[in-house]
Amino acid sequence: MPTISAGRLAVILGSLVALGPLAIDTYLPALLTMAGHFQVPIHDVEISVSVYVMGVAAGQWLGGPFSDQFGRKPVAYGGLLLFVAGSLMIPFSADVQQLYVLRFLQALGGGATAVIAAASVRDHFSGKEAARVLTTIGLVMLLAPLLAPAIGSLLLSTAGWESIFYMLAIYGMMLGLVVAFMLPTVSAQGGNEPLRKRLFTSYGRVVRERRAMGFILANALSFSAMFTFITDAAFLYMDYFGLSAAQFPIAFGANVVTMLALNRLNVILLRYYETAAIMRAGLIIQSVAAMVLLLLSLSGWLTLWMVIPLVMVVCGMMALVMPNGIACFLSLFERDSGAATGLNGTLQFLMAGVVGAALGSFHNGTPLPMTLLMTMASVSALMLFLLLTREEPRS
Template identity: 40%
Template sequence: MKRLPLPLLLALFTAIPPLAIDMYLPAMALMANDLATDIHKVELSVSAFLIGFAVGQIAGGPLSDRIGRRPVILFGIALFSLTSVFLINVQDLDQLLLLRVLQAIGGGMASVNSAAIVRDRYQGKDVAKTLSLVAMIMMLAPLIAPLLGSLVVRFGQWRDIFTLLSAYAFVVLMILSWQLEESHPPEKRQKSSPWGNYLSIIRHPVARYYVLALAFAFTTMFVFITASSYLYLDHFGQSSDAFPWLFGANVVVMMTMNRLNMILLRRFSSPQLLFAGILLQLGATLALTLLFASGQPSLATTVTLIAFSVGSIGLVAANAISLVLHYFHHISGSATALIGVSEFCLGALFGYLWSLLHNHTPLPMMLMMAVSACLALLCVLLARRVQHSDKVA
């Protein structure tokens, strides 16, 4: 039988993290009640997942450089599916947090290798174009995940969400076992220390700034994801049925930006499109911060600006990853892992800081988003400055 297109195969397992994060957002209030805790403590499970995902990436990237992409991906998905089974019967907050970390480690080990496989197979602008195509397909996951979660809450129990996650991961595992070919042959595998690989990336005068720029741009999105239940369900008083549609606006804009990125790459370079995406994100987050500092913007205004802030990732991610991987062909797994670790660690940190600053208004959330967007722009400007200096020299 004919093999499935590579972007579709990559999207199948890259979709696992957004499914695992977004599907249970509408159920957080019910989870808090069932586990006899506060919703803000349940929201910490998002940060717990981000930490576990970072651990999985930092392990899975270098490991795939050594033994190949395929075995690491299959092991990670198997771990995710098994841990999801245990999450069905979680009894308290501590168990939830611990199991979410373990679940995320499996997801991180698998997902980190998506961009590495693209770098194994493609060169130049084709890397950014393929990553954008993978992202467009994968974006169906965060688009339907909150809706699925809302349907589960309506017709079943919140625990059924983890049943669906386990089943999905198992099906993906079976498909990849049959369809996914190894893209990193033995003769290209690296035997050097992963820490040495990480240091070479961190020390690179340009790549390190692109890594940080992408990490801070994603952090802006993660702050929103962590606080989205509070913002829409609590502050604006929306129902769990309305939540998927409010959340889905971000995904629609992101998918549009991914498609736009593929078209614009015909005329513009990846650094130019990355800069434009960061500026879009910063403008939207600063507008949100000013509006909430001066009064109470409408729900429609808030949803629109957040959609552009989060959706700008469609212009940022593929171009930033492509720019980093351009310098590290033979250790693309390690490079992708460092990108992921930076994204998810900073996302978890800023999400935790939001929980400390939370004063039952959206302003701290908007401030955290604006700070991370400003830092993303600063990193892009530093990268451009180094590149300009090298050209002059």
């Protein structure tokens, strides 16, 4: 029987998962200012977004098995310590290369902290109930990217870009208190298996589960489609379409409003449909929207008022894809829930980081590279889902 209510657990874990969106979205309005500070093109500073997600990938890869071995709380404490330390040092970066290093350190801690969220859900709930809790976590988490650009713009205009990272450090410290006094303690799952062996064997058990890998890879690629936009959002809206730093949070926040609405829709859909069916519908709609964006880019007909609603659809579908995908693959594991969550997060952020880095490398001053990568990621997610998650017919 659960030792904590679903609503309370969702709020606690949502505040942990929100660490990632806050660390990325609060400083998006400051990218142009930071580029001026470091005297580099904006695309050089945009690379720090991809560096962050690569660090999150590494943090989740380590944090998943560590949380199975030692428990959820100790991993969260260690992760938050790294995150706070990185946040406090970033304002003193001497150049953009040092910024990359410190963002990676910050992300390593953030990834290790966030990975315990889905695994903690599996500690208390399973099946459709787990999907509902994960959806509620998504609702709490979505408040971060809704508010983050506005908070970043306010801090940028009143106290400079450095204040954004001081705010992140304070938030990390507050999360330490939340973990200490509000998150239930769950016994470690480590058993007698040595940690150095568990780091690889637990992942091996996850990788060999075909259907789980279908859900995990589809999650990762679908997220990459959205993250491609996030990486290029400052260029797309402020440089290409000429929006101001004050207008940017409104255009960016439209995506989060869509995700919030679809998050609530997912709760209703779970009463009538299976989690995998909802995920499939989300992947199909996301792929269609991304392909329309690509066609408009190729034709030269892409306008701001076409981009905003289509991007809203691509990003909004994550509210149907992500929580249902996580619930689907966690239902296949009992012992290795931390490792499964870690692999999901690792691939999710690793692929997003690679796609983001590719975007920076091939950027040509137009939205075409962004829309091409969004289409490739979303269509690949749908194909892998259809190929790998089907159940074998019973003989």
